[in-house]
Amino acid sequence: MPSRADSTAEFFRAIKGQFSAASNAAGIVDHAVKVGGQIFRLEFAGPALVDRIVPALSHHLITADPNGNSPDLTIRIWDAASTGIGAPAMPWNHDQFASRREVSGTNGGGYRAAYDLYCGVLSIVSIKDNCAYWWIGDSEKLPLYESAAPLREILQAWFDHKGGIFVHAAAIGNEDGAVLLVGKGGSGKTTTAIACADTDLRLLGEDYCLVTGFGQPQAHAHSLYCSAKLTDHSLDLLPHLKPLVINDDRKDRDGKAIVMFGQHFPMLSHAPVKAIVLPTRTDSDRMKLIAASPTDALMALAPSTILQLSGQAQSALGHMKQLVEKIPAYRLELGKRPRDAAEHLRRLVTGRS
Amino acid sequence: MTDPVFRINPEGLVHDSIGGEAIVLSMSSGTYYNLSGTAADIWGLLAKGGRLSQFHALLESRYGAQPKMADDVQNFVQTLEDDGLVIRAEDSSEELSGKFDAAAQSWAPPELTAYEDLQDLLTIDPIHDVDDSGWPNAKPG
Numbered sequence: 001m002p003s004r005a006d007s008t009a010e011f012f013r014a015i016k017g018q019f020s021a022a023s024n025a026a027g028i029v030d031h032a033v034k035v036g037g038q039i040f041r042l043e044f045a046g047p048a049l050v051d052r053i054v055p056a057l058s059h060h061l062i063t064a065d066p067n068g069n070s071p072d073l074t075i076r077i078w079d080a081a082s083t084g085i086g087a088p089a090m091p092w093n094h095d096q097f098a099s100r101r102e103v104s105g106t107n108g109g110g111y112r113a114a115y116d117l118y119c120g121v122l123s124i125v126s127i128k129d130n131c132a133y134w135w136i137g138d139s140e141k142l143p144l145y146e147s148a149a150p151l152r153e154i155l156q157a158w159f160d161h162k163g164g165i166f167v168h169a170a171a172i173g174n175e176d177g178a179v180l181l182v183g184k185g186g187s188g189k190t191t192t193a194i195a196c197a198d199t200d201l202r203l204l205g206e207d208y209c210l211v212t213g214f215g216q217p218q219a220h221a222h223s224l225y226c227s228a229k230l231t232d233h234s235l236d237l238l239p240h241l242k243p244l245v246i247n248d249d250r251k252d253r254d255g256k257a258i259v260m261f262g263q264h265f266p267m268l269s270h271a272p273v274k275a276i277v278l279p280t281r282t283d284s285d286r287m288k289l290i291a292a293s294p295t296d297a298l299m300a301l302a303p304s305t306i307l308q309l310s311g312q313a314q315s316a317l318g319h320m321k322q323l324v325e326k327i328p329a330y331r332l333e334l335g336k337r338p339r340d341a342a343e344h345l346r347r348l349v350t351g352r353s
Numbered sequence: 354m355t356d357p358v359f360r361i362n363p364e365g366l367v368h369d370s371i372g373g374e375a376i377v378l379s380m381s382s383g384t385y386y387n388l389s390g391t392a393a394d395i396w397g398l399l400a401k402g403g404r405l406s407q408f409h410a411l412l413e414s415r416y417g418a419q420p421k422m423a424d425d426v427q428n429f430v431q432t433l434e435d436d437g438l439v440i441r442a443e444d445s446s447e448e449l450s451g452k453f454d455a456a457a458q459s460w461a462p463p464e465l466t467a468y469e470d471l472q473d474l475l476t477i478d479p480i481h482d483v484d485d486s487g488w489p490n491a492k493p494g
Binding site: 086087088089090094097115117120122137184293294295298299302303304306307308313314317318321324325 | 367368369371372374376378380383385387468470471474486487488489490
């Protein structure tokens with residue numbers, strides 16, 4: 001009986017053949033994006049998934065690597081319905097599907113596999129081959145909330161390998177620096193970040209961003225997706241976004257409105273992290289910024305990051321601990337006007353009081 | 354009376370200490386915990402594993418004799434065991450020391466602060482169909 005690592009390697013070879021058949025049948029559509037300093041080639045078998053994957057990454061699109069280098073990672077993407085080619089037979093037991101979409105026992109030998117039972121999305125990365133595959137049975141069944149943050153498991157696995165982690169945070173800033181807004185859903189981080197992105201500050205991300213440089217003197221935040229997911233309450237506070245909502249029916253699991261923010265407004269691609277801010281909703285007329293402890297920051301940042309994202313949970317916690325120990329944290333008591341936060345955030349970004 | 358060895362459950366938890374407090378996350382339930390003060394002290398001891406009598410002796414040397422200290426420690430470790438955060442072990446392999454992460458404050462009974470507001474982030478296996486090649490798919494609705 002082959003070991004789990006052997007069966008994953010065998011599966012990777014099989015999926016390569018299936019993608020080749022799909023691309024022969026439907027043709028190749030190529031895009032390239034540069035995210036966090038890494039170049040990713042997105043190789044689609046046919047056009048069916050292009051409009052479901054590319055929009056949330058559209059602010060990272062590049063025509064070609066200016067230095068003529070090959071991509072750091074090639075991601076091959078297809079669906080069965082439009083190409084007639086399915087994924088290879090499943091090599092794993094159902095009990096290997098873990099709660100965070102990981103397929104347990106597949107992370108050895110430079111591979112990492114994930115399977116989302118809700119969407120039927122399969123992702124597998126081979127670090128040593130600089131290659132990944134992403135597959136769904138039917139592109140029409142990909143929920144819009146997945147289109148808002150596509151290829152997460154693949155990008156996350158790649159950046160794990162490169163020493164960066166995805167964090168569950170909104171981020172806003174300018175060339176001087178960025179502020180991470182952290183907290184559970186409903187804390188006000190999305191509304192605050194987007195409201196302030198209407199000033200001289202720009203959005204890096206609304207839900208997830210990439211953080212690198214944990215062990216270095218300065219950590220950096222990088223934009224991942226240009227999408228924003230908004231509750232009705234947030235939309236009422238940000239009415240200029242209402243005409244930009246792409247899912248009026250809100251049939252997705254979390255019922256939030258989705259806006260491809262970066263297709264309408266400029267975004268910031270990366271900046272040094274200057275502060276971690278924990279927003280809290282209040283009915284006060286005046287906002288207050290109060291120093292918070294590293295423990296408060298880690299409690300607000302780590303659990304929701306680790307539970308939402310697959311990957312090495314213990315090492316991710318260690319990285320986030322390193323981050324909160326060197327970056328100052330604050331509680332931001334929000335008032336009635338989220339845009340009032342801009343002045344506080346700008347001061348944190350520039351370091352000027 | 355038995356005096357079993359307890360240690361942190363090596364399965365399904367991520368945890369770390371920061372600023373003299375411990376943060377613990379259960380990957381199976383999605384519950385996360387904050388332990389401070391005497392609770393963080395005991396968590397630090399459980400990281401190495403040991404007997405309740407050893408924990409009591411070390412805490413008594415740190416805080417001085419306290420009424421009901423032994424009961425407080427036992428009840429707290431029982432709460433941790435009930436939540437699946439600690440397990441009973443065969444034996445302790447490391448020698449316990451009286452070194453703690455944070456300076457001692459005055460004794461207060463250890464408390465476990467649990468947060469359950471993120472449990473819905475864990476994907477629960479939905480009812481699913483399986484296609485011809487074995488790949489499962491959630492049924493809509």
